[in-house]
Amino acid sequence: MLFRFGERKRDEFQKMECILFGSIMEKNLIHLENRLAGICDPGCTPFHEHEMSFSLKTSSTPDVTLRLRRKFNFDSATSDKWRFRYIGRPEPDQDCPAVVRKVIHSVSQSKNMMEFVKAMGLRMDFEYVVKGKMWTCGAVKIVMSSVQKTKQPGRYDADNLEKLSASYLVEISVTIEDTDDHLKASKQLKLFSTQLSPIIEMEKVDYMAK
Amino acid sequence: MAAPSGSTVGSNSDGPGTSYDRGVPLNLASYHEWEISEIGYDGTEKFKIPHGYQEHIGALARKIDWMSLIGEEARHDNLVIHNEKEKGTETAAVDAIEETKKKSDERTPPEAGPWHVVAKHLHASLQELTVLLDDLAILRTTDYLKPMRVADRLQDANMANEVTAMVQNSKAFQWSSKRKALNEAANVFETAIKTRNNQLGSDDASRRNKDRFFSELRRMRELWRVRKNGESIIGDLGYKIFGIKSDPRGVFHITRRSADQMKASGKGEEELNVLQVSVPGDLMRQSTLTVSIVKDDGSITSVFPEKADSEYAYMEMDKAACDGMPWEKSLKRAQETLICKDIFNILFQEAVQLRRRLAVVKEGVIMVSLYDDYLLRFELKFHPFTMDSIPTEGDPFLTRFLREYHLAMECSRPVRPQMLIDLPLTHLPEALDYRGPLAYSAQDIEARSAKAKGLLNRMTKVSGHYVLVKRTIAVLKSHQLHYGDPTLRWRCIRCSPLHSLFLCELNNRNYEHIAGKLSFYVQVDAESVEVQTKEGTEISCRRDEHELRQALHLMSATHEMISVSQIAKQISYQVLHANMNAMDENGVPCPTLYLVNNVSTRTVYIKFPLGEVPQTYVRNFIADERMATEEEKKFTSLNFSRMPGRSLCKKFDTLFSLLKN
Numbered sequence: 001m002l003f004r005f006g007e008r009k010r011d012e013f014q015k016m017e018c019i020l021f022g023s024i025m026e027k028n029l030i031h032l033e034n035r036l037a038g039i040c041d042p043g044c045t046p047f048h049e050h051e052m053s054f055s056l057k058t059s060s061t062p063d064v065t066l067r068l069r070r071k072f073n074f075d076s077a078t079s080d081k082w083r084f085r086y087i088g089r090p091e092p093d094q095d096c097p098a099v100v101r102k103v104i105h106s107v108s109q110s111k112n113m114m115e116f117v118k119a120m121g122l123r124m125d126f127e128y129v130v131k132g133k134m135w136t137c138g139a140v141k142i143v144m145s146s147v148q149k150t151k152q153p154g155r156y157d158a159d160n161l162e163k164l165s166a167s168y169l170v171e172i173s174v175t176i177e178d179t180d181d182h183l184k185a186s187k188q189l190k191l192f193s194t195q196l197s198p199i200i201e202m203e204k205v206d207y208m209a210k
Numbered sequence: 211m212a213a214p215s216g217s218t219v220g221s222n223s224d225g226p227g228t229s230y231d232r233g234v235p236l237n238l239a240s241y242h243e244w245e246i247s248e249i250g251y252d253g254t255e256k257f258k259i260p261h262g263y264q265e266h267i268g269a270l271a272r273k274i275d276w277m278s279l280i281g282e283e284a285r286h287d288n289l290v291i292h293n294e295k296e297k298g299t300e301t302a303a304v305d306a307i308e309e310t311k312k313k314s315d316e317r318t319p320p321e322a323g324p325w326h327v328v329a330k331h332l333h334a335s336l337q338e339l340t341v342l343l344d345d346l347a348i349l350r351t352t353d354y355l356k357p358m359r360v361a362d363r364l365q366d367a368n369m370a371n372e373v374t375a376m377v378q379n380s381k382a383f384q385w386s387s388k389r390k391a392l393n394e395a396a397n398v399f400e401t402a403i404k405t406r407n408n409q410l411g412s413d414d415a416s417r418r419n420k421d422r423f424f425s426e427l428r429r430m431r432e433l434w435r436v437r438k439n440g441e442s443i444i445g446d447l448g449y450k451i452f453g454i455k456s457d458p459r460g461v462f463h464i465t466r467r468s469a470d471q472m473k474a475s476g477k478g479e480e481e482l483n484v485l486q487v488s489v490p491g492d493l494m495r496q497s498t499l500t501v502s503i504v505k506d507d508g509s510i511t512s513v514f515p516e517k518a519d520s521e522y523a524y525m526e527m528d529k530a531a532c533d534g535m536p537w538e539k540s541l542k543r544a545q546e547t548l549i550c551k552d553i554f555n556i557l558f559q560e561a562v563q564l565r566r567r568l569a570v571v572k573e574g575v576i577m578v579s580l581y582d583d584y585l586l587r588f589e590l591k592f593h594p595f596t597m598d599s600i601p602t603e604g605d606p607f608l609t610r611f612l613r614e615y616h617l618a619m620e621c622s623r624p625v626r627p628q629m630l631i632d633l634p635l636t637h638l639p640e641a642l643d644y645r646g647p648l649a650y651s652a653q654d655i656e657a658r659s660a661k662a663k664g665l666l667n668r669m670t671k672v673s674g675h676y677v678l679v680k681r682t683i684a685v686l687k688s689h690q691l692h693y694g695d696p697t698l699r700w701r702c703i704r705c706s707p708l709h710s711l712f713l714c715e716l717n718n719r720n721y722e723h724i725a726g727k728l729s730f731y732v733q734v735d736a737e738s739v740e741v742q743t744k745e746g747t748e749i750s751c752r753r754d755e756h757e758l759r760q761a762l763h764l765m766s767a768t769h770e771m772i773s774v775s776q777i778a779k780q781i782s783y784q785v786l787h788a789n790m791n792a793m794d795e796n797g798v799p800c801p802t803l804y805l806v807n808n809v810s811t812r813t814v815y816i817k818f819p820l821g822e823v824p825q826t827y828v829r830n831f832i833a834d835e836r837m838a839t840e841e842e843k844k845f846t847s848l849n850f851s852r853m854p855g856r857s858l859c860k861k862f863d864t865l866f867s868l869l870k871n
Contacts, residue, residue, distance in 0.1 A: 042452075081644070
């Protein structure tokens with residue numbers, strides 16, 4: 001059966017994401033890991049991924065930003081697997097304790113993704129490599145990652161990667177349906193994040209203003 | 211003439227070469243020094259003696275230009291006033307005086323020019339430097355003179371720090387400082403112990419009581435989730451490991467039984483736990499959740515029997531007795547009740563939504579129709595919260611399977627991360643991670659996604675399969691017992707909660723080399739039993755024991771026929787026909803075999819009815835049926851039981867040997 005484009009409803013692929021940000025020094029990471037091991041589901045998932053941010057620059061409308069991501073130490077099985085992600089602007093809700101934004105994900109497979117992206121008119125703004133661990137607690141996802149930037153774009157050997165800072169970025173997020181109540185989910189997320197204090201303080205960062 | 215200039219005190223020497231410091235070194239120098247007018251070659255200094263008062267006045271007077279002040283024709287005394295008086299005005303005189311003063315203030319520059327001050331300072335500096343050089347030369351030659359700096363505060367502090375560092379680096383200082391620190395720490399600990407003892411009380415019993423409390427609390431932490439909430443300690447009876455773990459329904463409070471309370475209980479210290487738990491009221495009972503299969507005989511009492519009053523005894527809770535129970539047992543019982551209630555709630559919710567089966571719920575009992583007249587019964591029973599053990603009821607296998615399946619579902623991760631961690635968590639299987647790139651349609655995704663298996667559906671299937679397996683085994687055992695020839699051997703080659711496969715073999719003892727053996731399978735699933743031959747024939751027996759028996763008989767008859775034909779061939783008989791699909795007059799399968807000996811004198815006709823001994827008929831061979839008489843066409847029936855031989859094969863072997871020629 002052919003896939004008929006255009007007939008899918010938006011809520012089938014568009015989700016809302018509630019997210020909180022925090023950072024922790026590397027020397028204190030062990031305390032956070034021990035706390036997460038106690039309150040989260042058993043086991044954590046290590047990851048090492050490479051993300052690139054592309055933007056479609058237009059003169060009349062604001063730039064559209066797309067993020068591409070793939071596994072960093074990829075083998076032949078995963079080398080052509082990419083993830084497209086569009087992140088919308090945060091909802092302007094001052095009462096909401098978490099950042100709420102629309103997200104759209106798409107998994108694609110291509111051996112020449114860069115040519116395709118270039119043909120689409122997208123131009124790379126920046127790229128970075130993230131490495132860390134992920135925990136889950138039900139639907140809540142806790143990602144702890146160290147960000148490395150490339151000194152020269154396109155070169156990913158160890159000499160060309162340098163850490164952005166000595167801290168680890170911690171993100172706690174939950175993905176809900178587009179039509180669900182984001183305030184309730186955000187409050188539950190904030191309540192969950194209080195279990196991690198005082199090791200780390202998760203907060204709603206207005207990164208658009210910064 | 212030498213005059214005292216800066217003199218150095220504070221250093222005393224006993225002679226050349228020896229010097230020692232006495233006190234703080236000081237450098238005293240007068241603020242005002244006589245100016246040196248000349249220094250001779252032998253080092254003697256000639257000082258300029260400062261002027262006295264008269265001389266100073268004289269020097270100043272000589273500097274005044276009197277002629278410009280008074281004029282050439284002016285007189286010496288009050289000249290201006292005298293002149294003004296001659297003029298006759300006082301104001302003019304005053305003005306004249308002021309003017310004179312102004313003029314006297316305007317000094318004329320000295321003859322040396324504007325740089326005379328600079329020259330003067332340079333000369334003075336040169337003189338100071340030469341004095342300094344002379345001092346240094348004298349200091350170098352004399353041993354008893356030591357130069358001391360006029361140290362400023364910063365230099366003093368640095369020196370003091372250096373001295374302090376030297377002292378601190380010494381071992382003696384370190385040891386003494388460590389000893390001091392340890393003594394201080396020991397004092398603090400002693401104070402703390404004294405305070406703690408005061409709080410604990412000087413009573414040994416109360417101290418032991420607290421020690422036991424903490425040791426029991428440590429033991430409890432190894433088995434249960436315990437946390438402190440403010441001033442109270444609470445525990446968690448929950449058993450879930452995924453998702454949010456703290457469930458308010460399973461929270462219990464932990465307290466300490468004081469020494470007075472223990473004395474008041476009348477029990478010894480060793481009999482009673484110091485740690486006391488208070489479980490929620492609705493969990494303060496013993497529970498059992500049993501599964502059984504009952505046959506519906508049409509009466510309601512067999513399905514929902516009347517409950518006696520004793521079965522409601524759990525409602526009369528004796529809190530004191532409950533609190534007196536050891537916490538190890540009370541927590542286990544309370545958690546067991548929590549698990550049973552959770553399972554029953556899940557079963558109840560699914561029973562309400564059942565579509566293909568009937569379900570009835572009444573007072574803690576759920577009845578679900580299985581098949582035919584059989585019902586699957588779940589019963590949640592409560593018993594008083596005592597130390598007494600409760601009787602086990604229901605089917606042990608099904609009861610245990612229900613419990614294990616529920617806990618297995620709780621231990622399985624409901625959502626999982628996808629191939630990249632920032633993708634949303636999903637409940638789909640891993641094979642569907644690339645459903646986009648592989649262009650799966652919605653139907654494909656639906657077909658490949660793991661279906662949620664309800665607990666009740668699973669239990670009905672497992673129970674149905676369990677019943678059918680028991681029936682199959684009973685039938686096979688019965689067949690083995692009652693029908694020894696051919697011999698039936700069976701074993702289970704695959705057994706799962708929903709499917710089982712038995713391998714059955716029929717063989718004739720001592721004739722395996724001739725007749726071989728016949729193998730077939732009996733497959734049991736949740737709904738039916740099926741016999742599968744090696745040729746691929748499937749005989750569905752549904753859930754009927756009689757049909758399974760008939761199928762076994764059919765296989766036995768088939769094997770008998772094959773065995774007999776093989777034996778006949780060994781003795782050079784000819785098989786005229788062998789019909790496995792023959793039926794008797796009632797339509798029941800009855801394989802037949804028609805043989806003739808090698809000299810074509812005798813024919814043997816054998817029928818193999820199901821579940822009975824073979825029927826053997828013999829007659830002379832008729833070449834042409836049209837020419838034979840009725841007497842010749844008649845078969846002679848042989849009594850199988852009187853045929854020589856113990857086994858079927860032996861009997862027919864003997865018969866064929868007899869009729870060979």
